[in-house]
Amino acid sequence: MDDFAVIAEPTRRSIVDRLRVSEHDVGALVGELGISQSLASKHLRVLREAGVVESRVVGRRRVYRLTSRPLPDVMAWVRPYVELWGTSFDRLAEALSEEEPDHGR
Numbered sequence: 001m002d003d004f005a006v007i008a009e010p011t012r013r014s015i016v017d018r019l020r021v022s023e024h025d026v027g028a029l030v031g032e033l034g035i036s037q038s039l040a041s042k043h044l045r046v047l048r049e050a051g052v053v054e055s056r057v058v059g060r061r062r063v064y065r066l067t068s069r070p071l072p073d074v075m076a077w078v079r080p081y082v083e084l085w086g087t088s089f090d091r092l093a094e095a096l097s098e099e100e101p102d103h104g105r
Contacts, residue, residue, distance in 0.1 A: 003072065003073035004073065004077075011035060018032060018033075019053060019065055023065040024063070025064070053067060
């Protein structure tokens, strides 16, 4: 499955959003998302196979977290936009700071 298909599904994006904040086991994701355990496991398998999440066993639970590897195809596609918007915001900040009255005088 390509990187864009991995994050195209809203439930998988919700899982990624929650794992961005903290590790979760399947039960916690089921409770927070209001989905079945089998559906959560299915989406976690897709995310794991894509290299987005990894798991470790803690007692009788399997705990999931995001990996440090971003989705390379998505990152490559997004990067030029981030750079463009970042430059635009930097220019806006400079323009606004030049227009601010000097309150210290």
